[in-house]
Amino acid sequence: MGKSGATSSLPNAQRKLPTEPFALHFPLFAAGKIAETEAVSSPTLSPSARPSPRFEDLRGILRYVPQFRQRVFVIAIDGALIERPGFSSLLQDVAVLQSLNIEVVLVFGARSQIRQLAAQRKISLSNDDGMGRTDADSLDVAVDAITRQSSALMAALTALEVPVAVTNALSVHPAGVINGIDQEFTGRVERVDVESLRACFKADILPLLPPLGYDGKGTTRRLNSDAVAAEVGIALRAAKVIFVSESGLHRNGQRIPQLTIQDARELAREQATTDVNLLSKLRYGALACSATVPRVHIVDGTQEEALLAELFSNEGVGTMIHADDYHQIRPAREGDIPALMAMLQQSIDDAALVPRSAADIRDNLPDFFVLQVDGNPIGSVAVHTHTVTGAPPTAEIACLFVSRSHKNCGHGRRLVTFAEDTARLRGCQQIIALSTQAFRFFEEKLDYHTAAPEILPPSRREAYEHSARNSKILRKDLSAASNLPPPSA
Numbered sequence: 001m002g003k004s005g006a007t008s009s010l011p012n013a014q015r016k017l018p019t020e021p022f023a024l025h026f027p028l029f030a031a032g033k034i035a036e037t038e039a040v041s042s043p044t045l046s047p048s049a050r051p052s053p054r055f056e057d058l059r060g061i062l063r064y065v066p067q068f069r070q071r072v073f074v075i076a077i078d079g080a081l082i083e084r085p086g087f088s089s090l091l092q093d094v095a096v097l098q099s100l101n102i103e104v105v106l107v108f109g110a111r112s113q114i115r116q117l118a119a120q121r122k123i124s125l126s127n128d129d130g131m132g133r134t135d136a137d138s139l140d141v142a143v144d145a146i147t148r149q150s151s152a153l154m155a156a157l158t159a160l161e162v163p164v165a166v167t168n169a170l171s172v173h174p175a176g177v178i179n180g181i182d183q184e185f186t187g188r189v190e191r192v193d194v195e196s197l198r199a200c201f202k203a204d205i206l207p208l209l210p211p212l213g214y215d216g217k218g219t220t221r222r223l224n225s226d227a228v229a230a231e232v233g234i235a236l237r238a239a240k241v242i243f244v245s246e247s248g249l250h251r252n253g254q255r256i257p258q259l260t261i262q263d264a265r266e267l268a269r270e271q272a273t274t275d276v277n278l279l280s281k282l283r284y285g286a287l288a289c290s291a292t293v294p295r296v297h298i299v300d301g302t303q304e305e306a307l308l309a310e311l312f313s314n315e316g317v318g319t320m321i322h323a324d325d326y327h328q329i330r331p332a333r334e335g336d337i338p339a340l341m342a343m344l345q346q347s348i349d350d351a352a353l354v355p356r357s358a359a360d361i362r363d364n365l366p367d368f369f370v371l372q373v374d375g376n377p378i379g380s381v382a383v384h385t386h387t388v389t390g391a392p393p394t395a396e397i398a399c400l401f402v403s404r405s406h407k408n409c410g411h412g413r414r415l416v417t418f419a420e421d422t423a424r425l426r427g428c429q430q431i432i433a434l435s436t437q438a439f440r441f442f443e444e445k446l447d448y449h450t451a452a453p454e455i456l457p458p459s460r461r462e463a464y465e466h467s468a469r470n471s472k473i474l475r476k477d478l479s480a481a482s483n484l485p486p487p488s489a
């Protein structure tokens with residue numbers, strides 16, 4: 001970027017961003033570096049004197065801001081971290097996220113405090129993390145420790161000028177009898193009051209959720225905080241659930257940067273770590289991810305700036321559990337045809353999709369792919385290939401559909417990206433889509449450009465003109481390399 005670009009973009013960025021929390025806590029804005037940044041924006045400074053890496057850092061961070069804005073992040077903090085010296089910095093990082101218009105829900109654990117209080121009272125706990133049986137004495141200790149914790153967090157957040165409210169957004173029921181053992185006062189989340197949490201976001205209030213809930217009979221129940229974070233993340237369709245843990249996840253001394261849901265489940269099953277705290281995060285992380293949450297992060301909260309570094313850098317510093325799209329998007333099978341027909345009918349009625357019979361789909365079954373979430377088909381895409389003598393084949397995206405209940409979660413973009421990768425594997429150098437109602441989606445979200453009918457392969461052009469649908473023709477050049485691994489399909 002030239003000098004004038006740099007000088008004009010920075011003041012805008014500063015207006016949008018809350019300089020206070022960044023200055024407090026993000027290295028780029030740390031006291032000494034702010035001065036450098038201001039000097040850079042001076043029109044008298046020569047381009048060679050610009051400390052460009054600072055702008056690179058800033059761009060790197062700002063790149064993420066639009067995609068995170070008004071997305072829900074559920075952050076679950078382990079109780080042990082609350083007593084550590086760096087804890088106020090961690091809360092400042094939470095405040096930074098909220099000030100970037102990210103809708104943050106804060107969940108906290110209290111295992112460490114419960115243990116300490118039980119030791120003081122000389123009580124032997126039936127359970128300290130809300131995963132096993134909670135007897136009456138253990139509940140008593142848990143309620144006291146969690147209430148104190150809540151109060152300490154309210155005080156700390158208030159000192160950071162973050163409006164905060166402890167919310168009772170969970171309906172719980174008794175965990176019941178598991179393996180023949182009555183779990184007594186342990187609870188399970190039955191429902192999340194999404195409306196009350198959204199009301200907090202609307203009022204710029206940070207909802208704070210303790211690992212306690214109340215059942216229909218007014219009995220207090222002990223909950224596991226990781227389970228609370230997962231359930232709240234699922235109910236709010238959060239973009240992320242972030243477990244800020246007492247330690248990070250490692251294998252053979254190396255940080256595990258990424259895990260698929262299957263990997264996370266396997267590690268939890270194999271008890272790959274002896275840390276029960278991390279096992280619970282693997283388990284609930286996989287649960288959240290296999291439902292509606294696309295990304296779950298486990299970060300080591302004892303590391304300075306781990307939360308922001310995980311979110312605002314490509315490499316991250318923790319472990320990310322992600323839904324494995326290529327296992328979710330799979331080739332359609334004959335048995336999917338009735339579900340596909342039922343799903344597509346509304347869009348066919350709305351004239352967004354070309355009418356198709358079951359026989360049409362059956363005849364072209366290898367071109368069809370189904371997106372399934374938790375085993376249920378919720379979307380589809382077809383990739384047709386048009387061969388042209390003496391030229392590379394052209395791929396066409398068709399039958400792109402995401403069910404109403406799962407719209408706006410990124411599935412449409414995922415399906416198109418999958419179609420593009422499939423097209424590349426088939427040797428296509430361009431991909432087209434003919435759309436009457438979703439052309440802006442292709443242009444604005446996926447970098448397609450409108451094109452003239454002349455770019456269509458001859459046989460396709462004939463069908464296009466014959467159909468009289470007057471669809472817009474969208475095209476994308478596929479010669480640029482894909483960032484994605486090849487589909488396993």
Ligand SMILES: CC(C)(COP(=O)(O)OP(=O)(O)OC[C@H]1O[C@@H](n2cnc3c(N)ncnc32)[C@H](O)[C@@H]1OP(=O)(O)O)[C@@H](O)C(=O)NCCC(=O)NCCS
Pocket residue numbers: 347352353399400401402403406407408409410411412413414433434435436437438439440441445
């Ligand atoms: C088009 C469709 C596949 C998008 O699926 P999706 O899973 O909701 O898409 P994503 O979650 O990846 O993207 C959502 C974003 O695209 C935008 N978008 C979705 N459909 C759009 C449309 N028809 N026109 C313009 N923008 C659209 C949303 O507003 C949202 O924007 P935001 O991220 O700024 O909030 C889905 O709406 C659909 O099935 N439509 C009916 C069938 C159809 O038209 N298919 C295309 C045939 S070519």
